[in-house]
Amino acid sequence: MFSTTTVRILCTASIQENEIRLSKRLASQWKIKKDDSFTVFFGLTSVHVNITSIDEKENHLICHHTLLSRLKLPGEQLLRCSYLPSHQELILGPVIAVLTEIPDQTPFLGNISSFCEELAVLSEQSGCFLYVTSLSLWREEYISGYRYDKGAWIKDEMPFPSIVHNRIHSRKTEQGLIFRSWVQTLKQYGISHFNDRFLHKWEVYETLAQFPYLQPYIPRTFLFTKYDALEQALQEFNCVFLKPIYGSQGRNIFKVTKADQTFMLDYTTFQGDIHRTYASVKELFSTLKQYTAHRPYIVQQGLDLYTYMERPVDFRMLCHKTDNSWKVTSSVARVSSPHEFVSNVAMGGEMYKLEEVLYSGFEVKQVKHMKKLLVELAVETAKCISQSHDGLYGEFGMDLALDREGNPWLLEVNVKPSKNMPSSSSIRPSVRSILQYCCSAAQQPLRRN
Secondary structure: OOEEEEEEEEEOOOOOOOEEEEEHHHHHHHOOOOOOEEEEEEOOEEEEEEEEEEEEOOOEEEEOHHHHHHHOOOOOEEEEEEEEOOOOEEEEOOEEEEEOOOOOOOOOOHHHHHHHHHHHHHHHHHOOEEEEEOHHHEOOOOEEEEEEEOOEEEEEEEOOOOEEEEOOOOHHHHOOHHHHHHHHHHHHHOOEEEOOOOOOHHHHHHHHOOOHHHHHHOOOEEEEOOHHHHHHHHHHOOEEEEEEOOOOOOOOOEEEEEEOOEEEEEEOOOOOOEEEEEOOHHHHHHHHHHHHOOOOEEEEEOOOEOEEOOEEEEEEEEEEEEOOEEEEEEEEEEEOOOOOOOOOHHHOOEEEOHHHHHHOOOOHHHHHHHHHHHHHHHHHHHHHHHHHOOOEOOEEEEEEEEEOOOOEEEEEEEOOOOOOOOOOOOOOHHHHHHHHHHHHHOOOOOOOO
């Protein structure tokens, strides 16, 4: 088993390059004798060292600056330290890499700048080593990346990581040859990564359809491939939504409302809104096919949603996996802007505290019960999706809603929820949960080639 503690890595020129001076406390804890040796790992970078002295009292590990350079460890650090006696391996870190697109313009990391800064600061405080990199900076022999130091991102050569947090935002990039080749490299070296990949809307619906006890909470959904799907949906429901299966941020969504044998089409994500009326499903279908010809869509049951200030509301709940269980780490109510039917912030929606929105329409006891149901639905959905797909998943953004009777519904699952939040002086709970998951997922000994 691992024995894990936090160690101060110090540098001196008074010892040999392949030697380490270990404090008495650590030597006693790990049952290491003066003349023992072990292999030190920092990410996948390793060096075999000898133990030459154990006369330090604090949790110190003292080594030559050349050894730090060989490990690709940038100077003195406070690091978690895990000792595996059966293999005589000392593992520093973990080393965590965030893989994303790195734009040329400022802010340095685009919409996830504040998120990465929070994660880097918390990593340093927690004895982890974190850097940000991209596919273009990843080579077979080495990795270039950026580490956060005293308020600035510094480019350097980095060790191969213990685990990678996949924050690639482009589905096209993730489906491309370069990304697939990168995944094979990770498999070759035994490096874990999460979230494994995007899951599109129809894929999520088909996954959750395997769990009968979730069906009462999932809007009826059809794959929009031909006329029959639209006709069937409008026979069953007076309102439906058409959503691109690869869509995000509430863009390119159609709303169809049936009344008195006519069909009203609303589409509010172009330059200028569309409001048209059709006398038949065939006429409506002909128009929709023009707009949806270049991308696959689903047709989803419309719901009579609970409203706040006469505007539709949904709830974004962030779910994270820690210690092999899922939990909701944060929640917010999203209220659509006036005359819009989507609540996404990117489309003008506004964020409110969940309680503020619910107390305006329900009694205190009802609100407590509804919050409990929403949390349970979010957590159970996260469990079902993560266990149904290969690869690691450690974070989901769940979009849920209540109808006017207070019944909970699952609207959508986001594999890489937005991090474009206002900067805060404190570190977000979601950031803490992601770091905790990284440490947990990297805890097992790596399978090394």
